[in-house]
Amino acid sequence: MNVINLTYKSANCFLISADDGWVMIDTGWPDTFSQLLQLLNQNNISAYEINYLIITHFHPGHAGLTQNLKDLGTNLIMLENQVAFFNKLNLFYKKNPKANFKDITTSNNIILSDYDSRNFLKSIGIDGELISTPGHSDDSISLVIDEDCAFIGDLPTYSMLEAYDDIVIEDSWDLIQQYHVKTIYPGHGEPYEI
Ligand SMILES: [Zn+2]
Numbered sequence: 001m002n003v004i005n006l007t008y009k010s011a012n013c014f015l016i017s018a019d020d021g022w023v024m025i026d027t028g029w030p031d032t033f034s035q036l037l038q039l040l041n042q043n044n045i046s047a048y049e050i051n052y053l054i055i056t057h058f059h060p061g062h063a064g065l066t067q068n069l070k071d072l073g074t075n076l077i078m079l080e081n082q083v084a085f086f087n088k089l090n091l092f093y094k095k096n097p098k099a100n101f102k103d104i105t106t107s108n109n110i111i112l113s114d115y116d117s118r119n120f121l122k123s124i125g126i127d128g129e130l131i132s133t134p135g136h137s138d139d140s141i142s143l144v145i146d147e148d149c150a151f152i153g154d155l156p157t158y159s160m161l162e163a164y165d166d167i168v169i170e171d172s173w174d175l176i177q178q179y180h181v182k183t184i185y186p187g188h189g190e191p192y193e194i
Contacts, residue, residue: 019125021051030064056153067102135169
């Protein structure tokens with residue numbers, strides 16, 4: 001899988017290609033849209049070509065530009081268990097309005113079950129699944145590409161499993177490994193092999 005990493009302000013933001021445009025995984029911090037557009041430009045990609053967005057979890061450094069992209073026509077793909085969480089981020093920024101955050105709306109959202117996600121991804125040319133991988137937060141999900149790679153957001157690093165000694169994190173990693181992935185793309189830092 002060809003993965004483009006647009007990293008700025010320490011938060012990784014990835015692009016993979018689908019049949020009809022790009023899928024973006026995470027968006028970076030609020031109020032940084034011009035930086036994201038600049039990076040896209042450097043990669044000869046127009047923001048209008050990003051048809052789908054997946055947010056690994058609704059924390060500010062990952063979901064900050066969700067609505068900026070949706071306003072350009074991007075569809076937000078979510079697992080059912082994430083729906084309650086984008087509102088929490090909206091509420092946080094209502095109380096902290098400094099960051100120029102755009103409220104995430106209910107339009108252009110594609111809400112899927114784990115099971116439906118495989119069929120949906122297949123329909124856009126991607127063999128994989130969206131799975132719930134809690135551990136860092138309850139709304140954390142991963143995009144797993146069969147026999148290839150996983151985008152895991154802020155799930156603690158595989159090599160730290162023993163140090164965390166946390167059954168929720170271990171279960172998430174057990175699930176990810178069922179897809180026989182080799183490369184891990186974390187929300188921060190460099191990709192690594194497992
Ligand atoms: Zn986080």
